[in-house]
Amino acid sequence: RKEVEQDPGPFNVPEGATVAFNCTYSNSASQSFFWYRQDCRKEPKLLMSVYSSGNEDGRFTAQLNRASQYISLLIRDSKLSDSATYLCVVTTNQAGTALIFGKGTTLSVSS
Amino acid sequence: DTGVSQNPRHKITKRGQNVTFRCDPISEHNRLYWYRQTLGQGPEFLTYFQNEAQLEKSRLLSDRFSAERPKGSFSTLEIQRTEQGDSAMYLCASRPPSGQGTEAFFGQGTRLTVV
Secondary structure: OOOEEEOOOOEEEEOOOOEEEEEEEOOOOOOEEEEEEEOOOOOOEEEEEEOOOOEEEOOEEEEEEOOOOEEEEEEOOOOHHHOEEEEEEEEOOOOOOOOEEOOOEEEEEEO | OOOOEEEOOEEEEOOOOOEEEEEEOOOOOOEEEEEEEOOOOOOEEEEEEEOOEEEEEOOOOOOOEEEEOOOOOOEEEEEOOOOHHHOEEEEEEEEOOOOOOOOOEEOOOEEEEEO
16 A cells, blocks of 8 residues: 555536545654645645644645545635646654655646 | 756657656755656655765665765756656755744755656
C-alpha cells in the first residue's frame, strides 16, 4: 500500500461547480497534513495546511479524519483559475521524516 | 530573490555521463529536501537534510545518486553514470526549523534529459 493515495482523477467540472478530493495515508503516526497546488510545469506551492478541527480559506475547505486516516479538500464555486494538480502531503514531524506526496489529482474547470 | 534557487534549470546529458545539480535554500531554513518528479506523478522523495546531516534517504536513491550539504546551507545532488530512466524534474525544497513554520518552499526545479 502506498503511503499517500489520492483519487485518480482527472476531474472535469464546469465553472461554479463544487468538487471534492480525498486522500488516504497509511502511517498512523502522521501528524501534519497539507494540500499543495501544482500548475503545469511549475513547482508545487502550499495551498493550505490541514488542521484537526478542519479549516476553511475562502472557497477551500480542508478536513482531517484521523480515525479513518484520510484528509479531504473541498472547492466551492470553481473558477477557471482553479485548474491545476492538487497534491496531498503528509509528514510525521519527527526528525528525519520527509514530506510524502501523493500522485496528485488533476482538476480541469471549464467555462 | 529570496526563494529557493536551483541550478541549472535544464540539463541535457548523454547516457553514462555524470551530472550535478545545486540547490540554494531560503537562508534561515535548516531543513532541505530533494525530490524527483516525472510526468503525471507526484514528487517522489529522494533525501532529506537537517542542517548538514543527511537524516533520511529513499530506496529510490540508488548508489549512483549522492547528495551533500557540507555547511548546512546549499546542497548538491550528483547522479553518476546517468541512465535514460533518470530523466525527470529534480525539485529541491526547504523548510524553516521545526516550530518556526511548517510550509515547504520549492525551487523551480532542474529538468534533466538523458539522451
